[in-house]
Amino acid sequence: MPKISVEIPQHIIDDVNRHVGDDGKFVNFSDAVRTALRKMLDHLDEIDRRQGRLKEGDGG
16 A cells, blocks of 8 residues: 655644544544545545536446
């Protein structure tokens, strides 16, 4: 899996880290970022479908 580097404001990192770990929803920070990106892409695909820019079965 490729590794990337991004700049993220500290307050966002702090917010995400509150949801990471044994008592959190995500195993680690990377898992949280991957999940957020997938969810965003699914949401954008749905918007494109509603706007007629993407046919059923296309995207993600």
